[in-house]
Amino acid sequence: MPHFWHLWLIGCTWTDWPFLFLQFGQFIFPPEKALPYREAAQVSRFLDPFFDPRRGNAKRVEFILRPVMIPGERGYRGDKTMPERAELQKMAQKLRRHSVEMTTASASGHPTTCLSTAEILSTLFFQEMRWDPKAPYARNVDTFVLSKGHAAPILWAALKEAGAIDDDLLRLRKFDSTLEGHPTPRNPWVRVATGSLGQGLSCAAGMALARRQDGITARIYCLMGDGESAEGSVWEAAQFAAHNQLDNICALVDVNGLGQSGATMPMHNVESYLAKFVSFGWHAISVDGHDIDELLQAFEGARNTTDRPTAIICKTEKGKGFSLVEGKDGWHGKPFKKDGTFEKALEEFGDTDITLEVEPRHIETQTLPESAFSLDDPALAPTYKEEDMAATRQGYGSALAKLGAICPDVMALDGDTKNSTYSEKFKIAHPDRFVECFIAEQNMAGVALGLAVEGKIPFASTFACFLSRAYDQLRMSVYSRPHHLVINGSHVGVSIGEDGPSQMGLEDLAMFRALIGTTVLYPGDAVAAERLTCAAALTPGIVYLRSSRPKTRVLYKNEEMFPIGGSKTWGDGTDATIVAAGITLHEALEAQKLLKQNDIHVRVIDAYSIKPIDEETLKTAARETREVITVEDHSACGGLGEAVASVIGSVKILAIREIPRSGKPDELLDKYGINRRAIVEAVRERLGK
């Protein structure tokens, strides 16, 4: 079947357009509109020379070939004939069957939650979405985000039926299976871990933004529950997506009316959801979530909506398809027992003998340039003069702006504090890569994660205290395993002064240290702030950088480097060691001078790398000096002092140190080394018996 294409020209600067106009005379103003063209691949090749990577366009201009919808048909298709309505319905029943079999086999999980979504998954995975079951990491395909993570079984079932995974579905939630209780990237098809509700839409928004940034028109489909729509983070994301006109997002709300422990607030009041999304600037459509045709029509409506995202409000029944539980409270998270209940469910699902092939459909894109740089790059060197006064937050902003110039993947986000955190410096230098998230920190964290899983290096900043607002999102980010995600918290501790305790970050070190696998940095001067900001971009995983409000003296030379896990020692006194970081480093150095006047000789350790901490240097100092004193502008619990105490003290701490997974409780206690076996081993090792 011959078909037409849209050629999308996205992200071109306006100055490029007059030239293109002369070449084709066919594009439509404004630039983001489509240019119909038959031989798109040729066009792409033809246009290539006009975009000079040295002019900075290579990254931002993408030639996306996208099949055009053909009026009168359920268009938007490749060459393959699409499944019939009845086939999709049968597939929905098969997905129901799988969900029930899986949860019964694992004797845990949420079958009724899956049952309400079966038609949504069936239409999305087997008709609407353009994706390739053989390419889990492709960016140029439509992507599915399961915000209601407890419906994981039906996601695994759909992936299996589509040939995207070959796991044994009945090993759901088993210790060595990628089919975890809630989705995590242990399974290659999961971009962001979900299961803490209300977070998927922010991540979807970040992904949608990254794709628009890179000129990729592939869409994001985000399935949410109605219960989770009570989370404020959903409305932060809704406002953000509308404000940024993310029309590549299609959110689906599974309104089954029941939460975990009872009915939701709006129950089946679909109008309430419609009104909310519309008032937040969305296009919203309501459908019978069990009607294949209504769903497909709604998807088409979503695709044809420009300038705003679309929410499809799906009225469903929890437990749909099994009369014993359909629409009934009290069945959340309860698998069916093999006492006749399970068998009855399968019987009611009827004939599920169907196989549907998913046509691989990539949306062609150019390869993006690599974002490689070295910390030695002269463009990154700080340029302070001796005895300059500068706040570490200023160092953060300066370095970020420089980093943006040599690393096109770097993006900056802020929560309406850019003039305080100095992320504004990045915005001024690279306005197209700055994302204003307004006063909505949860969404900012989610968007940052969404950008990160799409290959960006996001730096998200606000006052450190307000990061506590996003702690759940940050926690879940750990489980999403982004390559790079940098969080900056400024205005830490009592040293902010007059604004009072509400604005003081006093728990941020504890927060970020407690997250598994994170890196926590706390520069003591502007040079360290610049160097550590750059280092953060190359450090794998989640990096937290703590910056201070007051201007302080520049202590280090511009060429000084600050390796992660290191420290700087000032002096070699043996009376005592003072371990400090950030603002207290300056106090400690002053104290060192004062003590010297009394013939007390101390060394000061600048513990700029709080996690990992420089265990060796600290242990040596503890051996070589009589006393160790830590000083920090932070709560006494969970910060620098305890980090030091835990490495130089004699206490052996058995605790969780790696990202855990699904499994039986006993298996997990053993695996992560906190059960009787691990205790016995630790005691014997310590005692040498």
Add this chain to the structure above:
Amino acid sequence: MPHFWHLWLIGCTWTDWPFLFLQFGQFIFPPEKALPYREAAQVSRFLDPFFDPRRGNAKRVEFILRPVMIPGERGYRGDKTMPERAELQKMAQKLRRHSVEMTTASASGHPTTCLSTAEILSTLFFQEMRWDPKAPYARNVDTFVLSKGHAAPILWAALKEAGAIDDDLLRLRKFDSTLEGHPTPRNPWVRVATGSLGQGLSCAAGMALARRQDGITARIYCLMGDGESAEGSVWEAAQFAAHNQLDNICALVDVNGLGQSGATMPMHNVESYLAKFVSFGWHAISVDGHDIDELLQAFEGARNTTDRPTAIICKTEKGKGFSLVEGKDGWHGKPFKKDGTFEKALEEFGDTDITLEVEPRHIETQTLPESAFSLDDPALAPTYKEEDMAATRQGYGSALAKLGAICPDVMALDGDTKNSTYSEKFKIAHPDRFVECFIAEQNMAGVALGLAVEGKIPFASTFACFLSRAYDQLRMSVYSRPHHLVINGSHVGVSIGEDGPSQMGLEDLAMFRALIGTTVLYPGDAVAAERLTCAAALTPGIVYLRSSRPKTRVLYKNEEMFPIGGSKTWGDGTDATIVAAGITLHEALEAQKLLKQNDIHVRVIDAYSIKPIDEETLKTAARETREVITVEDHSACGGLGEAVASVIGSVKILAIREIPRSGKPDELLDKYGINRRAIVEAVRERLGK
């Protein structure tokens, strides 16, 4: 001026009503409607005998005398003649003048934010609100919550003008002043600390709920910013208030269109705010926020609205009244300098020579019964049998239900997990004191705080991991200094099993330990869980109780008591000490047995009180045994292990250990013991020189 009263009969059970009907024949169905009556005080005395405290009505039935609005007048008034429009306008100008003078004097603060709210404050404090400037702690008066906490100066100004405080306004933000940079209860008129945006409405909802619970009709006025309306927590609160029909709440949104670092998303699009509030189930009115008449009319509209809260959307200009800054970006948080700017502002405010007296207006209430109980009360004793298997979360639920029976102030909240946390047991026993907060943990924490500051003893529960969602609210709760506020986090650690990492509380100990002044409890068996749950209700401030999912053996006898700050030692081995808590206590006890078989004798310490921790017992154990090993189902940072390491180790930790306040950075570093002076003292003390 003679006036009429409404007699409100609130919370009567339906079975009481037929009798009342015979007595008066005048009340209006349903029970919560008003009964007009002239001699209301007499009625109250007359009705008293019909309500028998032993039938449980005494607490729930309140006789509220409330002035009736008189049609045709701006009613709702006491005897005093209300100020004229021009007087209120002049007062607004005077409040502007104060705000500018205060912020200029302190050279910090947010004058333009205050200027947009001047008419709102003037009409509220000098006409609309029924309050008594001499009674800051009264419950039976209308109460103001300043959610946009950075407008603190104009709040202090209004209080000063009303004669409620006699502080020197020009000492704003000074170290020893109660006029902090953002409102805290250091000033007696502040119920909840604000300054982290988007939190006031949840607190207002909690206060409104507590008042309805106690039959107090006094209203809550909550002033929010437009920028903070981007916070999802606002919409969690909005949904909660509408769902609970809290018509005693009037929210005001100061739509000045500007945030800290630029325009807000909807800017001056008042309709967008109206649509949002209406879609969330509110009555919403838009006004010119600088028009006294429109404001007063809107207040009346709010008062006359039943069954739903009212939002008044006030279109304003940031910096209103001073032409240099009015409606201009770039002036957030910038006091005016005395370079002509300050002087120009005062000049533009014009004649501000006015004094308005606020008539003290209490809303009469009966005294509420005292909620006193003893932990020895036999009604609280656990009733487990030896070798019973029970989860600590079950112990929490059982104790909570028992506590509810003897302590009428106890209320329980849950975030749609009541059947998992076992708070459901409380709901079954005391349905009228259970608050379902659905999947919106931020709002749950705010509502709990609101209940707490109104004298309730709230117990709020959900999965420990989801408390991370409300960490900012919990942080701010510390600064609100509630008498009692208990948070329960269940399903902690990897021991939850199959659900996977998204549902595992691995950071909660670090979170709650880092908050200043909190108590952190972690029971090892169901008996300890029951005892500690009860103890939590009597422990001042914020208490966190950590409970586990799996059933474990009952270890302690029913009569065992668990004092806060204590521990339990199992055995007296001297080879090693194993410090454990919760699920790992059971593993440690098993390890103890296994080690004994190899002639290794250890003692096990059940550190059920994680904060404060039993320092003395731990130090003794460290002295008496060769090795100390801690084991916890929690991240390695900020939990039990570091708590132990910080007390038995040799590291002296200087850090923030009490709630800080506004002041100059140097003053604060000194006050909280982290500056050069404190370091020098610590070193000299440790070295004995």
